[in-house]
Amino acid sequence: MKLANPEIRNLMKEKQIPVYAVAAVMGVHENTVFRRLRFELSNDEKAKFCNIIKKLAEQQEK
Secondary structure, three states, rough: OOOOHHHHHOOOOOHHHHHHHHHHHHHHOOHHHHHHHOOOOOOHHHHHHHHHHHHHHOOOOO
């Protein structure tokens, strides 16, 4: 079975951003993030996730 949203999962892995950090920015529990990633997201939702991950990665580099 192929996982949904592989680009978001790979970006989190590549940037070494934990799911709980993304969840904290979104204001939800980390399980909610996992549930949202189970099914393919709309392009707007994907962009939102990617922006959060990139911002967290920038903060981590500082």
